[in-house]
Amino acid sequence: MPDQLDVLIDNATITRRVAELARAIEEDHSDVTVVLIGILKGSFHFLSDLSRHLRIDSEVDFLQASSYGNSRESSGVVQIRKDIDIDITGRHVVLVEDIVDTGTTINHLRDLFAVRAPASIRVAALLSKPSAHRVETLIDYVGFEIPNVFVVGYGLDDAERFRNLPYIAVVRNSERSESSA
Numbered sequence: 478m479p480d481q482l483d484v485l486i487d488n489a490t491i492t493r494r495v496a497e498l499a500r501a502i503e504e505d506h507s508d509v510t511v512v513l514i515g516i517l518k519g520s521f522h523f524l525s526d527l528s529r530h531l532r533i534d535s536e537v538d539f540l541q542a543s544s545y546g547n548s549r550e551s552s553g554v555v556q557i558r559k560d561i562d563i564d565i566t567g568r569h570v571v572l573v574e575d576i577v578d579t580g581t582t583i584n585h586l587r588d589l590f591a592v593r594a595p596a597s598i599r600v601a602a603l604l605s606k607p608s609a610h611r612v613e614t615l616i617d618y619v620g621f622e623i624p625n626v627f628v629v630g631y632g633l634d635d636a637e638r639f640r641n642l643p644y645i646a647v648v649r650n651s652e653r654s655e656s657s658a
Contacts, residue, residue, distance in 0.1 A: 513571050
């Protein structure tokens with residue numbers, strides 16, 4: 478049976494919330510340049526929209542990290558596939574993540590960047606699944622808290638499919654496992 482998608486968060490709602498998150502980031506970084514670091518691949522839509530909504534100076538870089546591969550379940554091992562190019566020493570950093578599920582990846586990245594001596598590190602996540610967090614996880618800017626369901630769209634994928642959807646959808650009736658992403 479093919480995948481069925483049920484819209485969880487529509488594009489207009491996402492757009493409004495991303496603008497609100499940009500205002501919150503501006504309040505916390507009103508007099509400094511912020512370095513937005515997008516966690517590839519899922520965050521690219523969110524990062525793009527977030528950066529366009531910001532009215533403060535910002536720079537953008539990318540890091541590719543994975544604890545999933547093509548699975549819907551985290552392996553618990555974070556792999557860095559592409560590191561950032563910008564020197565963040567003394568800089569104000571916002572890690573931009575598509576979804577915080579178990580919390581393993583974002584906590585690992587926060588620790589990794591802390592040793593590089595930035596002035597500050599904050600996390601912006603479009604989605605958070607509090608009931609799936611395995612470790613205590615600090616997220617400074619949360620777009621939406623969602624239940625522990627597998628979602629796609631707006632950059633999030635299922636084995637590279639569905640990233641292009643302009644909304645967030647729950648995947649139902651998949652031949653693949655229904656565990657969370």
